[in-house]
Amino acid sequence: EILDLPIHDAVLGRAQEYGDRPALVDGVTGQEITYAQLDGMSRRIAAGFAEMGIKHGDTIALYSPNTIIYPAVFYGATRAGATVTTVNALYNASELNKQLIDSKARLLVTISLFLPVATAAIEGTAVEEILVCDTAEGYRPVMELLASTAPEPVVNIDPANDVAVLPYSSGTTGAAKGVMLTHRNIATNISQAEPTIAVGENERIIAILPFFHIYGLTVLMNLPLRLGATVVVLPKFDLQQFLTVLDQQKITRAFVAPPIVLALAKHPAVDGVDLSALKYVTCAAAPLDGDLAEACAKRLGLHAVLQAYGMTELSPGTHAVPQDAIDPPAGAVGKLFPSTEMRLVGADGEDVPESETGEIWIRGPQVMKGYLGRPADTDATIDPDGWLHTGDIGRVDDLGYLYVVDRLKELIKYHGYQVPPAELEAVLLTDDRIADAAVIGVQADGNEVPKAFVVPMPGAELTEDDVMAYVAERVAPYKKIRQVEFIDAVPKAASGKILRRELRAREAARE
Numbered sequence: 001e002i003l004d005l006p007i008h009d010a011v012l013g014r015a016q017e018y019g020d021r022p023a024l025v026d027g028v029t030g031q032e033i034t035y036a037q038l039d040g041m042s043r044r045i046a047a048g049f050a051e052m053g054i055k056h057g058d059t060i061a062l063y064s065p066n067t068i069i070y071p072a073v074f075y076g077a078t079r080a081g082a083t084v085t086t087v088n089a090l091y092n093a094s095e096l097n098k099q100l101i102d103s104k105a106r107l108l109v110t111i112s113l114f115l116p117v118a119t120a121a122i123e124g125t126a127v128e129e130i131l132v133c134d135t136a137e138g139y140r141p142v143m144e145l146l147a148s149t150a151p152e153p154v155v156n157i158d159p160a161n162d163v164a165v166l167p168y169s170s171g172t173t174g175a176a177k178g179v180m181l182t183h184r185n186i187a188t189n190i191s192q193a194e195p196t197i198a199v200g201e202n203e204r205i206i207a208i209l210p211f212f213h214i215y216g217l218t219v220l221m222n223l224p225l226r227l228g229a230t231v232v233v234l235p236k237f238d239l240q241q242f243l244t245v246l247d248q249q250k251i252t253r254a255f256v257a258p259p260i261v262l263a264l265a266k267h268p269a270v271d272g273v274d275l276s277a278l279k280y281v282t283c284a285a286a287p288l289d290g291d292l293a294e295a296c297a298k299r300l301g302l303h304a305v306l307q308a309y310g311m312t313e314l315s316p317g318t319h320a321v322p323q324d325a326i327d328p329p330a331g332a333v334g335k336l337f338p339s340t341e342m343r344l345v346g347a348d349g350e351d352v353p354e355s356e357t358g359e360i361w362i363r364g365p366q367v368m369k370g371y372l373g374r375p376a377d378t379d380a381t382i383d384p385d386g387w388l389h390t391g392d393i394g395r396v397d398d399l400g401y402l403y404v405v406d407r408l409k410e411l412i413k414y415h416g417y418q419v420p421p422a423e424l425e426a427v428l429l430t431d432d433r434i435a436d437a438a439v440i441g442v443q444a445d446g447n448e449v450p451k452a453f454v455v456p457m458p459g460a461e462l463t464e465d466d467v468m469a470y471v472a473e474r475v476a477p478y479k480k481i482r483q484v485e486f487i488d489a490v491p492k493a494a495s496g497k498i499l500r501r502e503l504r505a506r507e508a509a510r511e
């Protein structure tokens with residue numbers, strides 16, 4: 001199961017065989033790149049980077065929304081022996097500046113729209129030049145590298161040790177950390193996912209989640225391109241555009257995060273869209289409730305919404321619901337990938353008894369090399385026996401399916417009981433009067449209590465008491481919502497995660 005190959009060879013090894021088949025399609029303009037073109041482009045871009053002085057072990061920052069050029073730049077950089085540090089396209093100049101300094105990137109590849117942020121951010125960094133994927137006066141276009149007459153660089157990549165990609169963790173719980181993923185890590189993770197996420201050659205995948213996040217990079221980009229499918233690229237999430245592209249481009253498979261499942265299950269715009277080509281929807285990145293998953297599947301005429309689980313530090317996958325599972329339990333995040341070990345560990349450091357909850361520990365070839373420049377953080381995350389402590393709480397049922405309860409750090413401690421906010425959010429979303437919701441623990445009379453932030457459905461009549469009563473009828477008394485606030489929108493990261501820390505900061509500012 002270990003794929004000891006440079007990532008570009010793991011993904012593009014069959015590109016010439018796939019030849020004229022479309023590898024990438026721009027979902028907005030319809031522009032296409034074939035497999036043969038993608039392969040050739042990545043080789044010319046590698047030559048161009050080498051000509052610019054990029055050497056084995058250097059770092060190139062890629063700060064761009066999803067475009068059809070993105071994969072060519074990525075594989076061009078790895079072919080030149082570089083590490084690609086993928087940057088969140090929503091970052092501002094100071095966030096980008098931090099990542100550029102931390103990663104020691106020598107080049108920054110971006111799009112013209114992002115130049116104001118990019119130019120401000122390179123101040124005081126090792127970046128020597130900014131290149132653009134489109135065109136902008138005074139900046140070298142990446143496309144110019146395609147004309148390079150230099151020979152393709154000969155680089156001797158060591159897949160087990162060379163860092164192919166340096167994504168930064170989402171920063172949901174703290175500072176974003178540079179996660180060193182080797183060629184072996186990410187190449188192997190594709191092959192581990194393949195049996196459960198069996199993308200066919202004739203499939204059309206919608207790339208709606210960002211390539212800069214490891215979920216998008218591995219599952220929306222590397223995996224389908226290795227298997228000869230067509231990736232239809234969208235730069236950002238807009239529900240109406242997403243639905244139109246699903247319909248018109250005859251998309252067969254969508255990889256999404258919970259906010260999109262929520263929209264697909266509840267939004268009126270979904271009615272009247274022809275989704276008959278759509279066969280599989282996979283959801284990962286944050287907790288998704290089983291009832292919501294079922295409601296979405298039912299509305300789309302699918303047998304299930306298939307969940308998957310992972311984290312940046314795990315390249316990212318460890319579990320997925322097999323796409324051919326007959327009747328997968330709706331709340332489960334999946335079954336363990338091959339050549340991966342899992343333990344569920346209690347606070348005492350011992351494995352918990354069967355069917356009880358514990359912290360998820362993972363060991364396998366997809367475990368990161370470490371956090372860049374943070375040996376203490378690395379040691380706190382990967383123990384001496386090679387187990388990565390995920391910080392997530394889970395349990396396994398008798399069929400072998402994993403359920404993720406919530407993050408250990410997010411659990412609300414109410415009078416000695418532990419309340420998972422994700423469970424309360426799921427209950428809230430079953431209320432037709434509620435469009436979206438988030439829950440955090442807040443201090444009240446020396447206690448931590450669950451507080452709900454609720455976005456009401458347009459036109460819905462809903463009071464704070466209604467919200468508390470609705471939840472109280474459905475959960476154990478100790479889990480009851482004890483405070484409610486109505487808000488316009490739940491703050492979420494680009495990867496689809498609820499940013500509970502922003503809500504906590506809002507609370508703290510008020511005290």
Ligand code: ATP
Pocket residue numbers: 169170171172173174175176177283284285286287288307308309310311312313333390391392404406407495497
């Ligand atoms: P940071 O580590 O910087 O705080 P982050 O943990 O949000 O950010 P990611 O690596 O993008 O960064 O996210 C991994 C986390 O996402 C997991 O640890 C888990 O908490 C959550 N997650 C991923 N998939 C699922 C899933 N299917 N169900 C529930 N939670 C999930």
Ligand code: MG
Pocket residue numbers: 169173311
């Ligand atoms: Mg994390």
